[in-house]
Amino acid sequence: MNIKLGIVMDPISTINIKKDSSFAILLKAQEKKYKIYYIEIHDLFLIKNKSYAKSRLLRIEKNEKKWFFLGKEEYIPLSSLNVILMRKDPPVNIQFIYATYILESAEKSGVLVINKPKSLRKFNEKIFATHFPEIIPDTLITSNTILIRQFLNKHQDIIIKPLDGMGGKSVFRVKKNDPNISVIIETMTKYEKSYCVLQNYLPEIKEGDKRIFIINGKPFPWCLARIPKSGETRGNLAAGGIGKPKKLNQEDFKIANYISNPLKKMGLLFVGIDIIGNKLIEINITSPTGICEIESCCDKSITDLIIDTIEKKILKIKNKSINI
Template identity: 35%
Template sequence: MLATRIVFVIDKIEYKYFEFNELVTSFWLIKEFLLREKEVYITTIDKLSLDLNRPIAHLYKAFMKPASEDIYKENRYIEADLNDFDVIFFRPDPPVNIEYIFATQILDFVDKNRTFILNSSSGIRKANEKLYINNFPEFVPASVTTSNSDHIREFVSQYGEAVLKPLNRCFGKGVFYLKKGDKNLNTIIETATDHKKTPVIVQEYLKKANNQDKRVIMIAGECYEECLIKLSSEEDFKFTNHRDQFLKKAELTERERYICSEISGKLMEDGLYMVGLDTMDDRIIEINVTSPCFFIKELNKMFGVALEKRIADDVEKLVKKQVKPSSRICAGSL
């Protein structure tokens, strides 16, 4: 079973409003581990530091009250060595800016023989959520990554329609639909690239997907059958509203199962144990590794499951395989 002491590095907004929110995946997992009587602490990237080569953090203990379904945190922090914990969930939201990168570099000093980190700090640096898909060119749409506006216009001219995405943002921020002949095309490109200074990815627009993408969960290299489709609103071409009417129960296709089996080895090799794939028309458009939303509330209702329990079970099995029993003599079982 999973070890007894767990740290969640969460987003600053989640820390500020720390109470159970059924739309937040990290809160579901924190609550599940508390119900399993684990010792759970939370922190944020600005509360991580190094004492020479010793990774330390200001940690706030999470807890539940009797007869309450909510989660709480203590007001006072403890300063602790991260090597004294068994598992660290690293789940701050993008943007992956320099502060985010520094946080992963601090976690590089955690003794991986004693403390298991998911997703791994080096893996997150390696796996830009927009670019990592290019490790699997046979499973992705055509794309170009560049700050060169001429290259982008040539791509749009070739495919007729395209989608432009910034490389370090999330939740659909800064994503544009591009169309050949649009009088605003040059302005969009110049704005998005900050006048040829900032690279972006431009992907082929997949008409057959009808502005719908599917979220596929992968834990420890295995894909879950429970999945859903994210719908765009009538005023947009992408999912931007986390509400029930924009989410629809779905099934994995055989092609998606095959894709998951083919990319699994690379994900595990890079320490990407908790992943959310976004697929369209049986192709991967993004691989979310920083703080993927697993839509636990919605999938539980759609499929009649308790997804948070299954994820916790699978993480426990993963930790048991990855961490040597002798590396933490004093640790209890999770």
Template identity: 40%
Template structure:
């Protein structure tokens, strides 16, 4: 089967930890054709099909460096693939939004896309959790500085973050003294032009911001706790957090089993839930990671579970 991965430049992959690479490796092991392109390669001409202008057929070498060889570079109609795996990293900006529309057109032409483009648009990674308040800590979404100040006055210790951030970018903590709250609000909401998410600070972050993976509606039995280091409030690996794999807790399982089947039914084959303590803090749907960290530390093959689920979805 021909699998097209729409991703960031493959030359930038850190293969020792990249989840998209782990997917490719498992798919290649099963004999699937591996192709790759970037969002910028997508083209839709009036009266024509959506194509990847410079799709590359890859052969994986098995080496840590120079990990692929390109055998063919050509224009490829997306409808002529067995499946398209959308793995472009955030930010979910206007270009990402337009890419989901091109992929949606490819679906109408017969392509199978995972995660489903409409579902990507309908589940912004910060906002999506608001549908499930029973699992969340107190959370606020607003442009209003006054409303943010009132939320701080109520909860005293808060986290503020932009809606389009990734990897811990732009996350601030403001304690009971309110130090720098005004400056942080100005920085994030840009004089009322941009919306901000605010959450009550969860001290359980000291034990890690847990990434719980749900594949085809089923929960991966291990999570990766991303533990802040060196006085940081952020556990994100990109912000220097330490990743420690561990069995999921009963609360993790409760959240994942409640959300997983519902999100899978909407076309989200792969979801990454972020859980601090017992509270859901984000629902990641664009390019959830942590496959290799979990596999390396526990022996549970996350990529195998993903390709199994992909093959079942295509056969269904």
């Protein structure tokens, strides 16, 4: 199948190819002879109701000194592509939101966009988990100091994190009578002007914060347990956590299967969920990572499943347009 794939991502010159999931997906696409168009978020634009991008053809290789080669700049209608991967890292700021409108225009012209722009715009990764209250920890989203203190008094030991963060940045564990509680609240809420998310502390974090992938509505049977280093609360690899691939246990499958079908219905075809113990913590839909670490230790391929999903979805779109 001759497929033209566009990818919207952060500057490719800044990535770590040993760990970057976008790079892993692109390697598999290149292996399958896809034509790859490299796009950064500011390259997208709209003329009337038609979407376009300034792009360059991309070739990559597993070489830590020089891993990408870009062709000359060209302006292309997004409708000329078969699939677009939206892989821009958080924060989901106003520029990200604007980009989803442009990508939604491309989607309406028959382009497969992963993940669905409307759903990227609608669901904040930290708030999204609250759609499944039965399987999450006690959770409070607020900028109100009184409510934060009440939550702390109730649980005695809590986690506070920003709504737009990633990689474990600005994640605090706070216990009752912590002498720094006032300054932590002031910092996190910017003096009650910014929302943050609070959850009761889960001691199971010591066994790892599990990143589980759900691809086209099906959980991948291996996960990446991100175990905090000594003296740390955060398991995020970017915060020094140690990644250990593990097979999903019965509880992991139960949680993943519980939310898989709703995610698929929302057009969220590649999702990374985070589980601590038997609780769902986050649903990552912008640019979930962890592919490289998992694939290095198991005999199943996440990237093969992603490519297979892309090809099946494109074929379905083509058949639908022929029948019309």
